[in-house]
Amino acid sequence: MKILVPVKRVIDYNVKPRVKADGSGVDLANVKMSMNPFCEIAVEEAIRLKEAGKAEEIIAVSIGPAKAQETLRTALAMGADRAILVETDQDVEPLAVAKILKAIAEEEDPGIVMLGKQAIDDDSNQTGQMLAALMGRPQGTFASKVQIDGDSVSVTREVDGGLETVKLDLPAVITTDLRLNEPRYASLPNIMKAKKKPLDTKTPDDYGVDVSPRLAMSNVSEPPVRQAGEMVEDVDALVAKLKALGVA
Amino acid sequence: MTALVIAEHNGGEIAEATLSTVTAAAQLGGDVHVLVAGGDDAGAAAGAAAQIAGVAKVLRAVDAAYAHQLPENVAPLIVSLADSYDAILAPATTTGKNVMPRVAALLDVMQVSDIIAIESPTTFKRPIYAGNAIATVESSDSKRVITVRTTAFEKAEATGGSASVDEVSGPTGDGNSEFVKLDAVESDRPELTGAGIIVSGGRALKDGETFEQYITPLADKLGAAIGASRAAVDAGYVPNDYQVGQTGKIVAPEVYIAIGISGAIQHLAGMKDSKTIVAINKDPDAPIFQVADIGLVADLFNAVPELTEKL
């Protein structure tokens, strides 16, 4: 079985994003970029399934600028076998990403497509679900546990009311939540080896997908800033404040 | 212009998240219909939906296939009803987030996720980058598929309406997915996303027992819901559904009390719209103090029991 792992290059999660003064977006010039944390978890899970003998090959895919190669090299250094870069300088929306991934899935025929649940830049939380719909396959979103049994997979999902378990026929689409695993760091020898692993470069046109946006972003602004309030000296002062608020 | 709201319910009751979604749908300017899809027990929920103020019509779809809101089964149903609607909305809960992108893709529409304001029937505001930026987006699609950040919209009145209830049916999926079980966290506490007061604990609470020992009595005293940072959840102090933040629950209570939480941007993303934020942290430089209305620099292991005692 093959596992397809879409990975997105995003602003590093430790960086505080700054809104551009002209309202055109978030300033990404000279900002540290990394693999989306949920995608790292997806890569890790795919590697663990391969290590457990449940999968033979892991293919990492990224849709984005030439620099997304670095993200793919990271996936390869972690343990993915080969990579596909679908290169475009346009910001590609989840629906178009899902269409490209569907075309790749048709070529590669993976048993599982393992995505992150959410990209921490657009916070859309859509791509996996959209891909599953386009493929006509079941989905296990927000996974905190994945177990393959023969031709089906059990996925434990982090939901608002607790943990839900679903059983899906393969092929299936899975999106990862934070507690699925702790991603490994790539070792130096593996980083060196990753440079020799195959990385194909394609374009959205190769898959016949129109990536023009459906949502026009007319403005990006700062959220209302909260003013820091006051510091109280001790618990008594805090109690007085809370009482004044009508609490207790 | 008619909008369809996908109700969240437990058979008998309609979830409060649905009430906020009805308010958002009404702001689009046309009629609001509500779909209640579920198993045999969906009847009562449909009755409750018909009472919501401002709802013109309820569609009730009863089939065992819809019982657990499996997206593979519910999405085709919604798509089969979509012709009559200009907008389809659901709350941005784990259920809404699971089903709606599937609906959007089948309709070849780009979903607008997690809206916090409606500027026009096609223009919305939504947070991006963990709420560090607010984007205004205009949809050029033939229909809008929307998930709603419920804390950003007032709840519609649960009673006062008298909508008609129509029976509908539709496709039920290919049967390639199956619900196995739900391990629900049973609690008498107010639900996190609807609570007026939240007491939230972080990594500083050390372990599950300590968390319980320090946080629970304070929450009990205040009649508060309990939340947590990701660090506290990851370390297993509390279950996953306590997590507040960018990738957990979004809350906006009257009072949010953060105890032993540093205030990472991912945590702030989930609670910075709270009316009053109180922080107790032993580090005066903790970022949480930059958003707190009331801050106390103290060791929680002394301050929290004293606070609980004195309230």
Ligand SMILES: Cc1cc2nc3c(=O)[nH]c(=O)nc-3n(C[C@H](O)[C@H](O)[C@H](O)COP(=O)(O)OP(=O)(O)OC[C@H]3O[C@@H](n4cnc5c(N)ncnc54)[C@H](O)[C@@H]3O)c2cc1C
């Ligand atoms: C992709 C991604 C998504 C994330 N999503 C979320 C999310 O949804 N929600 C979330 O919360 N986090 C999230 N995080 C994690 C986030 O970055 C932080 O790591 C996390 O919020 C830290 O939790 P904490 O404040 O409890 O722990 P820490 O940052 O370790 O802070 C502990 C605090 O306790 C204080 N303290 C220690 N001892 C005491 C004492 N005795 N008395 C008083 N104070 C004390 C310390 O001064 C410190 O400020 C996410 C991270 C990533 C990468």
Ligand SMILES: Nc1ncnc2c1ncn2[C@@H]1O[C@H](COP(=O)(O)O)[C@@H](O)[C@H]1O
């Ligand atoms: N441009 C992209 N390239 C590769 N994978 C992507 C891309 N955009 C989204 N994804 C995948 O979809 C997941 C969810 O993203 P989103 O729906 O944008 O929140 C990510 O964690 C990735 O696994």
